[in-house]
Amino acid sequence: MSDKFHKLKVSEIEKSTPDCSIISFDVPQELQGQFAFKQGQYLTLQAKINGEEVRRSYSLCSSPLDNEWKVGIKKIEEGKFSTFANEVLKVGEELEVMPPNGKFFVEVDKSKQKNYVAFAAGSGITPIFSIIKTHLLAEPNATFKLFYINPTVVSIILKEELEALKNQFMSRFEVFYFLTQEHRNVPLLKGRLSEEKMEIIFKTVCDVNQIDEYFSCGPEPMILMIRDFLLKKEVAKEKIHFELFTTAGSNVEAKKKVAQTFKGKVADVTILEGGKSMNFKVEQGSDNILDAALKNAADLPFACKGGVCCTCRAKLIEGNVEVLVNYGLEEEEIEQGYILTCQAIPTSEKIVVDFDS
Numbered sequence: 434m435s436d437k438f439h440k441l442k443v444s445e446i447e448k449s450t451p452d453c454s455i456i457s458f459d460v461p462q463e464l465q466g467q468f469a470f471k472q473g474q475y476l477t478l479q480a481k482i483n484g485e486e487v488r489r490s491y492s493l494c495s496s497p498l499d500n501e502w503k504v505g506i507k508k509i510e511e512g513k514f515s516t517f518a519n520e521v522l523k524v525g526e527e528l529e530v531m532p533p534n535g536k537f538f539v540e541v542d543k544s545k546q547k548n549y550v551a552f553a554a555g556s557g558i559t560p561i562f563s564i565i566k567t568h569l570l571a572e573p574n575a576t577f578k579l580f581y582i583n584p585t586v587v588s589i590i591l592k593e594e595l596e597a598l599k600n601q602f603m604s605r606f607e608v609f610y611f612l613t614q615e616h617r618n619v620p621l622l623k624g625r626l627s628e629e630k631m632e633i634i635f636k637t638v639c640d641v642n643q644i645d646e647y648f649s650c651g652p653e654p655m656i657l658m659i660r661d662f663l664l665k666k667e668v669a670k671e672k673i674h675f676e677l678f679t680t681a682g683s684n685v686e687a688k689k690k691v692a693q694t695f696k697g698k699v700a701d702v703t704i705l706e707g708g709k710s711m712n713f714k715v716e717q718g719s720d721n722i723l724d725a726a727l728k729n730a731a732d733l734p735f736a737c738k739g740g741v742c743c744t745c746r747a748k749l750i751e752g753n754v755e756v757l758v759n760y761g762l763e764e765e766e767i768e769q770g771y772i773l774t775c776q777a778i779p780t781s782e783k784i785v786v787d788f789d790s
């Protein structure tokens with residue numbers, strides 16, 4: 434993957450909360466073009482941890498207007514990369530970093546007066562912060578309302594930065610902090626976000642007819658609840674943008690069913706990537722295309738392996754696959770034949786997948 438990853442030096446590590454580090458990268462002048470990004474995009478980082486190459490995606494929490502590359506990594510219990518980043522990684526060390534990627538943004542439009550609403554929980558604030566800061570800075574009439582859920586005050590990631598933004602854009606930016614494990618005087622702000630609370634929010638502080646774009650990032654059930662709530666309120670789906678960091682996992686039942694149906698049949702798989710082609714055979718209904726290709730020494734792009742980041746996106750040119758989880762792709766892309774190869778199980782004799790398309 435040497436042509437896709439670049440070694441970047443860690444220039445600063447700050448603690449935003451006791452278990453979340455904000456890591457800044459030094460991007461040399463000659464790589465700044467390749468590392469140019471949109472608010473809400475992410476970097477894929479790779480490090481050797483206890484002898485194993487581990488790669489994970491992290492949203493940029495800086496704004497492209499700052500010309501800074503920062504990610505916020507929250508330590509997860511027993512999490513390989515997040516523990517390494519919070520406890521082992523030091524300033525001056527280098528990480529392998531893939532250029533920015535992702536579709537969790539809308540274009541900045543200085544000529545429009547847009548009203549935005551965002552929902553974030555925990556580390557889900559990272560892309561949301563980048564989005565909020567960028568639109569407030571670049572669009573003189575934009576307004577933003579943020580609903581941000583955390584267990585306690587000390588666990589609020591990027592709190593100082595949010596407060597600074599609030600002071601800078603007092604009339605255009607509002608933050609509502611929800612706490613799940615600490616007392617709040619206002620009942621609405623105590624506990625998780627629920628459909629009932631969404632009803633109250635949209636009766637009191639947000640007018641659904643006045644909002645142009647919605648962003649959400651946090652646990653899957655929260656994101657799905659928000660999406661379904663907004664759809665019920667007849668918000669156009671193009672206005673609802675969300676980023677998942679993780680899913681509940683591949684659909685185990687669907688995987689078992691495909692394995693039983695196609696057991697014993699073989700798929701002949703051709704992978705087109707970087708102008709080259711490779712070919713291998715795999716049992717239908719077993720490994721997904723990405724894993725099968727990696728086992729055959731292919732050098733392919735991937736990050737989350739959970740159907741959310743889209744790094745492994747490719748076009749199915751020939752054959753059939755069963756797709757287990759598919760959050761990352763737009764309906765249009767699916768219609769055009771794009772698949773997430775980490776979630777695509779071969780179910781036909783001949784399969785051709787193009788990563789260059």
Ligand SMILES: Cc1cc2nc3c(=O)[nH]c(=O)nc-3n(C[C@H](O)[C@H](O)[C@H](O)COP(=O)(O)OP(=O)(O)OC[C@H]3O[C@@H](n4cnc5c(N)ncnc54)[C@H](O)[C@@H]3O)c2cc1C
Pocket residue numbers: 475489490491492493504505506507508509510511512513514515516535556559560676677678679737741742
């Ligand atoms: C597009 C994208 C952007 C992301 N941006 C960020 C970001 O800005 N900040 C950030 O901290 N993370 C972010 N993530 C999540 C990140 O990529 C890792 O999944 C996370 O840090 C856990 O990796 P790990 O190696 O520490 O844990 P692993 O060793 O992979 O997992 C350890 C255990 O924790 C569970 N787990 C994994 N992720 C989570 C989670 N998020 N919450 C609860 N349990 C989990 C796993 O199921 C497993 O049981 C992002 C993910 C994606 C796909």
Ligand code: FES
Pocket residue numbers: 734735736737738739740741742743744745746761773774775776
């Ligand atoms: S590797 Fe993230 S969607 Fe496949």
